[in-house]
Amino acid sequence: MRVITLPEFGSALELSEIDTPQPAAGEVRVRVHAASVNGFDLAVAAGYLNGLMEHRFPVVLGKDFAGIVDAVGDDVTTYAVGDRVFGVVTKAHLGDGSFGEFVVVPTVTGLAKLPDQVDFARGAALGLAGTAAQAAVDAAQLSPGSTVLVVGATGGVGNQAVQLAAAAGATVIATARTALGIAQVRLLGASEVVDHTQNLSAAVLAAHPDGVDVVLHFAGDAATVLPALRAGGRLVSTLIGSPDQLATDTVTVVPILADPTAEVLAGLAESLAAGRTSVTVQGSYALEDVAEAFDDFESGARGKLVILP
16 A cells, blocks of 8 residues: 655655555554644654654554545454544554555544544544644633633644634634634634734733633743733643643643544534534645645644545
């Protein structure tokens, strides 16, 4: 099968052919119809996870996927050949990614059935971003009337978080700069928009002198938005590993690590199928154009970029 690999640390990505994997007990093989780009994938390609996770070279990149089950391993009873599925590759090592024609994944986590109402591109764009956004909004402990600043609102995680926060009854302040970005976040539920290229804290405090209740932090330097929070507020971030990384004794800092359980994935998919939430797919790329997709991601995508093997 064709895949995108990182052959070794420091090398460029390659379009390669490897043996099609076989599912072991408790696993299914998915014929990938779509995958999507995440910041995690760029970090792997750049070698940033060297020493943090086991790499089994050549490493096939890709976390998110959507497709059809085409083989099942022993002891699998919850999925069958022909099932439409989506999810996130959640193995403890790096090597078996979704940027290819097939991916083998365990059924215990990172996998859920994809409703017929959701196409493969949107399904592939939902997994990691939706899971991270749901975890962040849960940790924010929002209530009706809360004020929340979403930093990185035009990205995949931010898109989902704006919708979830608005659905919780919060007043959402979203970051955006271009006319298209501003229109997008307002359509998703933002009540106010601030330009992320300016002093964010100053802009927020101009409209909310006492500060906001919550910052959902998905982009940039978290320290620069701490002043936007009221005393006793919460900063929830997918980009920090420990509260000790931020020097503050006035707000609660909550690091977030996405946990794509079957239950969370199923809930996200059901919400998307019912039309309560949406996924913005900005562009799609052939497998051989993954490097171009990475460049576009770094330039600042509005929503998600999808790979079509």
